[in-house]
Amino acid sequence: MITNLTDEEQLKLKVIESLLQKKIKTKQVGKILHLSTRQVRRLKNKVKRDGMVAVIHGLKSRISNNHIDFSIKNKVIETIKQKYTDFKPTFATEKLVENKNILISHETVRGWMIEAGLWKTHKQKQVAYRSWRPRKEHYGEMQQFDGSYHLWFENRYKDGTGESIEVCLLASIDDATSKITHMSFEENEGVIAVFHFWKTYVLALGKPLIIYLDKFSTYKINHKSAVDNKDLITQFERALRSLDIQLINAHSAQAKGRIERLFGTLQDRLVKEMRLAGVNNPKDGNKFLKEIFIPKFNRQFTVVPKSEGNVHQALNSNEEKRLNLIFSIHDKRKINNDFTIQFKNNYYQLEEIQPTTVRPKETVTIETWLDTTVHIIFKDFELHYFLIKERPKKMKLNPVILTNHSLNYVPPFNHPWRKMGRLVIEERRLKADISTLR
The missing domain is CATH 3.30.420.10 (Ribonuclease H-like superfamily/Ribonuclease H)
Known part of the structure; x- marks a missing residue:
């Protein structure tokens, strides 16, 4: 058997030789080779004239009209070796177009890289079956x-x-x-x-x-x-x-x-x-x-979505104002009897004047913003505080609650409350003086 022929070419040669030896008829050859009677006769005459060469395709061993010049191939391989040695074929092809203006298919580059030992084919792994979830229809969904x-x-x-x-x-x-x-x-x-x-x-x-x-x-x-x-x-x-x-x-x-x-x-x-x-x-x-x-x-x-339009929702004015507290870390803490709050090795002393009434043992929310500032929230009010180095050992007598006014508040002399008090005293004195005249 001739080894440099393909299986198809070997079959053609064997069948035509049988035809020349009159061991088989033309119609039978046509059926075996899927050729018409006229094609069989032409092939028979070519084999009789040229021998084995007649069954070989005319373009075999000839350079293709689409053949890429060897100098370009060598340039591509050298460039990949120098700059893109660990790149996959498709990515290397994109870089050749982008940086060297060499336009060739990624499959051609893949073949050249395999020949040069720069790329190895990988067997596909067998994976477990998973059902496919269709894409969402809108951008932003x-x-x-x-x-x-x-x-x-x-x-x-x-x-x-x-x-x-x-x-x-x-x-x-x-x-x-x-x-x-x-x-x-x-x-x-x-x-x-x-x-x-x-x-x-x-x-x-x-x-x-x-x-x-x-x-x-x-x-x-x-x-x-x-x-x-x-x-x-x-x-x-x-x-x-x-x-x-x-x-x-x-x-x-x-x-x-x-x-x-x-x-x-x-x-x-x-x-x-x-x-x-x-x-x-x-x-x-x-x-x-x-x-x-x-x-x-x-x-x-990027691929085209099934439906047009962007379904992202714009932030409303309230969300924009509250964005810092929304994207902050929230922790819960209880207020101590001395109106201090311990949080992450720090003590926060609540001030005496607050926007709302605050009592010991009540729970507050500690908001740590992205800028690392700390905000203490109670009933949607931000409480006033100052940082102390450590919890005081000796505590002064503190009010039982904190309010929006001082519990030890003393009104000035001209305060309406004091004016009213003086008027009442004067009125009582006048009544007493009149009673002694009777």
């Missing part, structure tokens, strides 16, 4: 939100010991359009960072109808930079309830697939984009995200 710890700045951002720092990237993606609506590098995914994120979001875009997030266990539980988030959902739910935003908790990473896939893409593309741009720290990273990466990403990957 639902935002998927999550955070991801990663060496976003590779080895260019280090701590004092020289160890590379993993930073948390918070991101939200619109469910209907796959548009990145906001991203921010933070130290962790704690309450303060999340509140900063969503305060910035609603001021810029308005209120989404739904926020879809997990319970913060999948990406923080084993990370050294993670903070205690046992009350994050409670604080976040309270803040979103004040803004009439629905919060939905996902119970698995797969449930919020769009944001999970986004982080997979970002850990590939964003890391390399920042490397090429020389971005080396979170501050410059946030500027790069806002001004360059997010607009570019959205132009490339």
